[in-house]
Amino acid sequence: MVLEEGLSIEKKLEILSDAAKYDVACTSSGMQREGKAGELGNSVAAGICHSFSADGRCISLLKVLFTNECIFDCKYCINRSSNDVPRASFTPKELCELTIGFYKRNYIEGLFLSSGILHTPDYTMELICQTLRMLREEYHFRGYIHCKAIPGANPLLVEYAGWYADRMSVNLELPTNEGLRQLAPHKSRKSILTPMRQIQAGIAESRQLLGFKGGNYGAFHFTRQAAGLPYRPEPAIPEKRKEGNHAIVGIDSETTSVERTGRELRLSLLESVGRPTGRGFAAAGQSTQMIIGATPETDYQLVSVAEALYQKFELKRVFYSAFVKVNEDAMLPDLPGGPPLLREHRLYQADWLLRYYGFAAGELLTEKRPNFNAVLDPKCDWAVHHMELFPVEVLQADYFLLLRVPGIGPKSAKRIVEARRSGSFSFEALKKMGVVLKRAQYFITCGGKTLGHLHLDETYVTQSLMLNEKLPKNLQDALYGRQMSLFELPAFTAEAG
Amino acid sequence: MEKKYIYRCEDSVEGILTGIYDAWASVHRHEENRIEVCRDEWEVPLLFAEYTDVVPDAEKSEKVQRSVRLRVSEEAYEMMMKAVLSGDPEKGEVIYRFLIYAFREGARAGRSYGNPWVMRLFEIVRNFDNESHHLKGFLRFDEQENGLLLARYAPKNNILGDLMEHFSDRMNGESFMIFDEKRRIAGVYRPGTVWFVYRLNEEEYRAFSEAYTQEDTYSALWKIFHRKIAIAERENASLQRNNLPLRFRPYMTEFRTS
Structure with missing residues (x-):
């Protein structure tokens, strides 16, 4: 192992993994690639978790920063330039040896490389590119690589990285321009969305030219397609654009100009970059992450932004990261109850509803009801407000109607559809198929029968669901820390009926 | 109590599938037969039962496999073969009951989750697949x-x-x-x-x-990484235990002391 002068590799790894831990995404999914003689590694579409850390999060990739030096001063970030923390940088060779050494022992599925900004965005992005190239071409590494595009880096370098990486991501960080201005003064909507658009175009082009190399369409795409829902709707309504700092409109209003720049950039780049085409361009798709609770956006804004990212940027995943206050700064909120984990949990639930269930953001929340219910999950909350659609007869309802029932998910809905071809079945069988009856029982009939007394009353069902609901313990704490009382539950606030 | 005919098989593909073949070919009704896979533990024999020790036979095993592929489906065949390799103590009996149903139901059988034996087989296969997927990582x-x-x-x-x-x-x-x-x-x-x-x-x-x-440089580095990547403010041992059950840990570098 080659060491850089000064810090030992142990010390560097300590600093640069510690500095990378706030990045959420550690998934290694979206790419199916067989091994090849003379190379090390393959990739499994479903992704593989190799371990779980003390916080219960999955470890799939060697998630490190190239460097935690940074010229930016983002107020929420531990590596902000004004912080006095120990700094370190890997060399490309050190990172390659670490990745290979870990991979051979089956510690990891691959590398997730992010970075602070050393000298300039270009300088940093170039080091990242060097590392990826070395790993692929000199170490013949065929495993998974997730790589961050540094906002503000030359598009040529982003392009270069995309041909070596399986997944690319650019962190949106904060969902509104205003939020960015306050907390990340060196970043802008434009510097984030431009590479995002470029990566989207790269993926689409590589798909067209080279075929479907990985799972570069996300679940959102497939669900919308299967449900016959519009995937890429008409551009935003013009008058809304004037409202300025509005999360949802924010993305819309920038779409046209960013889209155009993205395409022009790509046209000019296509000729100049030598492309290793065996893998495709970021063929496992693109993801992003938003910090939750550092700025005052509502859940409605966040979910709408996520939806817009899936719709317009064809992202594979949007990740949500409960804000952990690591810096003292007047601009940052106090979080006496700790990171907003329950809120993060609800956002992930809603994200699943968008991607796998065919829900639209506007069905889950509205401007008038902009935040998730603390006690009921988003789907139960939706269902108790739509009692007129129930009960659903499970032996007859189509797949997407089944998915609307609390307690029925994509897996159990598919099993129901398969199983009923061979005849009817019981509630007991439904349970074994994975249906959570303690939720579903208020909304279904099975062969005309009900499980117990079916009483389609919003208040009754809401209260019954609440009694049955048990949040994970760490989230219970989060719940009581939040000023959300029983009186805010739909049963108490909605009109009777 | 109705008399049972119990086929005791060796825990192998040949053993179990021969047992099923023999039971099928016997003069008894299906309800009277039972397939039991030998385990190390002492088992209490049933009183009103006649035990037959199955002699593994490659040809009989082949025949069962071929019939399942041809007359049911590749999917059912794959399920059966995974179940044979599973650690479920009742796997022999479950496969037998599944096959009785499957030969009647045909290609759909592997997904007829309303049938309790299909569901049992499905659960065994899911457990097999989950463990296999886990260990590819762990x-x-x-x-x-x-x-x-x-x-x-x-x-x-x-x-x-x-x-x-x-x-x-x-x-x-x-x-x-x-x-x-x-x-x-x-x-x-x-x-x-x-x-x-x-x-x-x-x-x-x-x-x-x-x-x-x-222990070497990499195992030491891996332990450092594993420790440093956790966010203290989010510590959650029960989530970690749900995702990474304790039974895997004695074999995992990052949980090894010394």
Whole structure:
């Protein structure tokens, strides 16, 4: 192992993994690639978790920063330039040896490389590119690589990285321009969305030219397609654009100009970059992450932004990261109850509803009801407000109607559809198929029968669901820390009926 | 009490499928037959039962496999073969009951989850697949002095074939061995050859158990990484335990002390 002068590799790894831990995404999914003689590694579409850390999060990739030096001063970030923390940088060779050494022992599925900004965005992005190239071409590494595009880096370098990486991501960080201005003064909507658009175009082009190399369409795409829902709707309504700092409109209003720049950039780049085409361009798709609770956006804004990212940027995943206050700064909120984990949990639930269930953001929340219910999950909350659609007869309802029932998910809905071809079945069988009856029982009939007394009353069902609901313990704490009382539950606030 | 005819089979593909073949070919009704797979533990014999010790027969086993592929489906065949390798004590009986249903129902049988035997088989297969998927991530190799990568584990299901397929593709340039402590079998791969599985004798078993653990630079670095990547403010041992059950940890580098 080659060491850089000064810090030992142990010390560097300590600093640069510690500095990378706030990045959420550690998934290694979206790419199916067989091994090849003379190379090390393959990739499994479903992704593989190799371990779980003390916080219960999955470890799939060697998630490190190239460097935690940074010229930016983002107020929420531990590596902000004004912080006095120990700094370190890997060399490309050190990172390659670490990745290979870990991979051979089956510690990891691959590398997730992010970075602070050393000298300039270009300088940093170039080091990242060097590392990826070395790993692929000199170490013949065929495993998974997730790589961050540094906002503000030359598009040529982003392009270069995309041909070596399986997944690319650019962190949106904060969902509104205003939020960015306050907390990340060196970043802008434009510097984030431009590479995002470029990566989207790269993926689409590589798909067209080279075929479907990985799972570069996300679940959102497939669900919308299967449900016959519009995937890429008409551009935003013009008058809304004037409202300025509005999360949802924010993305819309920038779409046209960013889209155009993205395409022009790509046209000019296509000729100049030598492309290793065996893998495709970021063929496992693109993801992003938003910090939750550092700025005052509502859940409605966040979910709408996520939806817009899936719709317009064809992202594979949007990740949500409960804000952990690591810096003292007047601009940052106090979080006496700790990171907003329950809120993060609800956002992930809603994200699943968008991607796998065919829900639209506007069905889950509205401007008038902009935040998730603390006690009921988003789907139960939706269902108790739509009692007129129930009960659903499970032996007859189509797949997407089944998915609307609390307690029925994509897996159990598919099993129901398969199983009923061979005849009817019981509630007991439904349970074994994975249906959570303690939720579903208020909304279904099975062969005309009900499980117990079916009483389609919003208040009754809401209260019954609440009694049955048990949040994970760490989230219970989060719940009581939040000023959300029983009186805010739909049963108490909605009109009777 | 109705008399039962119990077919006791060796715990192998041939043993179990021969048992099913013999039961099927017998003069008894299906309801009177039962398939039992031999385990190490002492089992209390049933009073009103006639026991037959099944003699494994490659030809009978082949016949069962062929009929399932032809008359039911490839999917049902795959389910059956995984169930045979599973650690479920009732697997023989479940496969037998499933096949009775499947030969009647045809190609759909593998997904007729309303039938309790299909569901039982499905659960066994799911458990097999889940464990196999888990261990593709949780298995740990230690590099021996001669460069050999050696892994040790004790899974509930016999997933060694799955793992050998996976790792011989992934690490086709490395020599490695995976050692199943519970079944005392080992999978071996060398670059340029086809992997194989063999049963360890007492001496080899002891040698493997002892020579195994090798701490090196990378194992030390991995422990550092594993510790540093956790967010203290989010510490959550029960979530960690749900995702990574304790039974896997004795074999995992990052949970090894010293």
